[in-house]
Amino acid sequence: MSLNSNRTTTGPRVIAVGVGPGDPELVTLKGARLLGEADVVITPVGDKGDGSIARAIVAGLVDPARQEIVEQVFPMRRDRAGLAEIRRASARMMAAHVAAGRTVAFVTLGDPFLYSTFLYVYHYLREEFPATPVEVVSGVSSIHAAAARADLPLGLADERIAILPATFEDERLRRALADFDTVVLMKVFRVFAQVRELLRELDLLAGAVYLKRVGLPDETVVTDLDQVRDDDLDYLSLIIVKKIR
């Protein structure tokens, strides 16, 4: 395994800046400084309306008069080849900036190394432009912000934590709910009803909290999952299940 170049801290480079879950004050001092220093700042935009979030978070930290602020669209659903081409083009553009002596900051919600758009672009950067230096500035994950809002510690002492993405096969989900003290179900909106019924069956509803758009002005926290309405379902949603001991 080749170790990364993501300790690079000087010279033209790509910097993946984790800006946290939504509150502009949850950006790190380092992230704020590097966003202000970069020549080019890229804010990825999905087509689910979460793109303006990144731009809103960094608005007070960048200066359009001095820096190039680029909004880049990464659609959520698209054919695989089309998605690959968009990600490859993003990598190519960033590598070209760096080759021309410019430092590029790529804004990522939460942390760059956890379920981020950056990871896809990073793949192509490493594959096609391995000489382009990359620095990663870790950020506060929305999972941590969600735990604080739900008042459910992710892990205490020797507790075991599982983080599962949107699609759940029933058997493996059951096993995770049996084996782990805390289970975080990401992007749960598509399968919410069936997950709720499984939690009811396993008698785990009492320690389950649904959170939507954590850290954003319209965040919602629902401690009784039976009170979650269809309107509450959102792409940026998760459930934290904690076994009450």
Add this chain to the structure above:
Amino acid sequence: MSLNSNRTTTGPRVIAVGVGPGDPELVTLKGARLLGEADVVITPVGDKGDGSIARAIVAGLVDPARQEIVEQVFPMRRDRAGLAEIRRASARMMAAHVAAGRTVAFVTLGDPFLYSTFLYVYHYLREEFPATPVEVVSGVSSIHAAAARADLPLGLADERIAILPATFEDERLRRALADFDTVVLMKVFRVFAQVRELLRELDLLAGAVYLKRVGLPDETVVTDLDQVRDDDLDYLSLIIVKKIR
């Protein structure tokens, strides 16, 4: 379930400030601001030498001439009753400060809601001083910083992540390594040799990285677990195991 008071953002209160993995620049803007504004700042000290870490991180953010900076010892090993008394005393002290109109910032490495000393004190705060307002300021977890340093994404797309603490029963560890794409083994120093043999048996060594004291000046990253020496084992250590797909 009663929802928390941790949205409190004005008035005398206890603020748990996650200051990140070690680099003082990985403190959030909010954490830095609130540490500077607090009347009392508590830095917990273990008896494993990691205590001065918290103090070093906040050194540039607090002002001993204006604020009361308190170092509080939380021993790692002690009888249960003794530990409970220390944590209860910490909660009592914080509640007394708040009752007297002072805001107390409790510094926690990483994030306050993930394996932190704060969670123990919080338990007593909630139990014995439920009227004391508590705010939680999420921080960057060392797990995220470790993933960036190891160049191993924690999760991409629909990948599943397990975070397991120090003690591993062989069967459940095997099951986690089978079921999950990424497994983070926390505080692995006591059982390092047996974990390494298990990873060898399961042919998972190629995607395993050992990290010690991530974010601190003496951090160590070892990508070949057979190169880890006894000297490298440390309380603040973890292994990230990533299945190479």
